Amino acid sequence: MTRLLLLLALLAGGAGASNAQQLLDWSADEIASVGQHGPWPPPPVRDPSNRVSGMPAGILLGEHLFNDLRLSGDGRMSCATCHQAGRDWSDGLAKARGNVELDRRTPTLWNVGYLHWFGWDGAGDSLWAQSIRPLLDPREMNGGPARPATLLRSDAQLACGYGKAFGEKPGIDDEKLLVDTAKALAAFQATLVSPRTSFDDFRDALVAGDRDRAARYPLAAQRGLKLFIGSANCNLCHLGPRFTSGEFGDVGIPFFVRPGEVDTGRHGGLGRLAASPFNLLGKYNDDPTGASARRTRHVQRQHTNFGEFRVPGLRQVGRGGPYMHNGSVLTLEDVVKHYSEVSPDRLHSDGVPVVRPLALSKEQSADLVSFLRTLDTEVPPRPAAPPLCP
Numbered sequence: 275m276t277r278l279l280l281l282l283a284l285l286a287g288g289a290g291a292s293n294a295q296q297l298l299d300w301s302a303d304e305i306a307s308v309g310q311h312g313p314w315p316p317p318p319v320r321d322p323s324n325r326v327s328g329m330p331a332g333i334l335l336g337e338h339l340f341n342d343l344r345l346s347g348d349g350r351m352s353c354a355t356c357h358q359a360g361r362d363w364s365d366g367l368a369k370a371r372g373n374v375e376l377d378r379r380t381p382t383l384w385n386v387g388y389l390h391w392f393g394w395d396g397a398g399d400s401l402w403a404q405s406i407r408p409l410l411d412p413r414e415m416n417g418g419p420a421r422p423a424t425l426l427r428s429d430a431q432l433a434c435g436y437g438k439a440f441g442e443k444p445g446i447d448d449e450k451l452l453v454d455t456a457k458a459l460a461a462f463q464a465t466l467v468s469p470r471t472s473f474d475d476f477r478d479a480l481v482a483g484d485r486d487r488a489a490r491y492p493l494a495a496q497r498g499l500k501l502f503i504g505s506a507n508c509n510l511c512h513l514g515p516r517f518t519s520g521e522f523g524d525v526g527i528p529f530f531v532r533p534g535e536v537d538t539g540r541h542g543g544l545g546r547l548a549a550s551p552f553n554l555l556g557k558y559n560d561d562p563t564g565a566s567a568r569r570t571r572h573v574q575r576q577h578t579n580f581g582e583f584r585v586p587g588l589r590q591v592g593r594g595g596p597y598m599h600n601g602s603v604l605t606l607e608d609v610v611k612h613y614s615e616v617s618p619d620r621l622h623s624d625g626v627p628v629v630r631p632l633a634l635s636k637e638q639s640a641d642l643v644s645f646l647r648t649l650d651t652e653v654p655p656r657p658a659a660p661p662l663c664p
């Protein structure tokens with residue numbers, strides 16, 4: 275009898291008969307829209323403003339520096355304290371904890387090399403400029419401007435690694451060494467590309483017209499994806515292979531930090547960007563063509579930037595949380611509830627009202643979450659970096 279059942283199961287759809295799925299109808303437009311969320315992994319990028327970008331010796335030096343506690347004022351904090359490899363390069367906290375609690379959440383560093391604005395407020399226009407702030411910020415590593423230089427000059431391994439990466443010995447110019455430290459850190463971070471997930475298999479199969487393989491993708495996720503690219507309009511902002519435009523938006527997350535004080539988001543970020551000696555218009559940009567500074571040259575602060583935050587990418591999103599720039603939304607279910615019920619009054623009045631309460635049913639909300647979870651996958655533990663100069 276059991277044998278007969280097994281045979282029937284096999285006939286009904288192979289070994290995984292109990293998981294047998296089906297494929298919803300996908301229109302040509304929908305298939306094109308799904309296809310835009312790939313390919314994955316994307317081709318590697320090289321940052322022309324950073325002369326060690328993409329170079330193995332720079333990447334290795336960066337990985338060592340990323341984990342080096344000595345870059346902090348009290349010797350107890352490294353980049354990896356908040357951006358932990360085992361926690362998808364974040365820390366699981368609602369708000370980052372440095373020497374004090376910060377007002378914002380630690381973002382993941384997955385796929386950070388593909389962005390063009392950095393930080394929740396876009397105060398950084400390059401990955402290396404963004405990497406300088408935590409080294410100096412008294413609330414974070416509080417290292418002081420000369421610490422990286424002193425360390426690079428005094429530690430034989432780091433000095434040797436620096437020589438391999440930059441083709442010279444660490445010199446006497448402290449600020450140059452601070453920037454070079456950040457450039458090595460950036461070269462390393464740009465290698466952090468999240469792995470393929472079941473969504474990527476589905477997308478490739480759907481685009482290739484391989485119905486059998488596409489049908490392995492759970493039905494709930496298929497329905498959720500249809501909402502994501504369809505009536506829920508999520509891909510207006512969460513677009514492309516990384517599920518972000520890399521730009522900024524206001525989705526109605528309150529930006530009060532404490533009574534009487536607000537986080538002005540993009541508005542303040544643009545002010546800090548313009549004031550930074552390390553922006554791409556400054557002398558540390560290694561790109562002789564100047565093309566990399568195009569965005570920085572042309573960006574203009576507008577009133578609508580008030581309370582805007584950068585659209586986060588959604589790969590590995592279900593493994594993170596709490597969510598949003600201030601960690602104020604606990605779970606993915608709560609995020610979807612937020613979009614379902616968002617109060618129009620909360621949305622910035624003079625922005626274009628792209629976000630409106632979606633009033634999703636219970637099933638639709640669950641489907642959206644099911645889809646979002648297919649953007650996650652397990653990541654094997656990261657092996658220790660090889661020595662700089664064995």
Ligand code: HEC
Nearest residue numbers: 353356370371372378379380381392393394395405408459
């Ligand atoms: C105390 C915790 C903490 C430490 C230590 C820390 N970070 Fe961060 N990191 C954050 C927070 C919080 C943000 C968001 C900052 C913002 O929006 O202003 C952030 C943002 C970033 C970003 C921007 C990511 C994005 O999506 O735009 C990069 C890159 C980054 N950190 C790299 C580093 C590097 C490199 C170091 C070490 C030199 C470091 N961080 C140390 C908490 C930390």
Ligand code: HEC
Nearest residue numbers: 506508510511523527583584585586597598599609613628
């Ligand atoms: C107008 C652009 C826009 C639209 C449309 C939009 N989002 Fe977002 N999304 C954002 C921005 C901006 C944030 C960050 C807001 C903040 O931190 O204050 C965000 C945050 C998120 C987060 C939290 C990620 C994290 O790491 O904290 C998730 C999940 C998310 N959105 C999913 C969705 C889904 C699902 C939809 C469709 C129902 C959607 N978004 C529609 C712009 C948008």
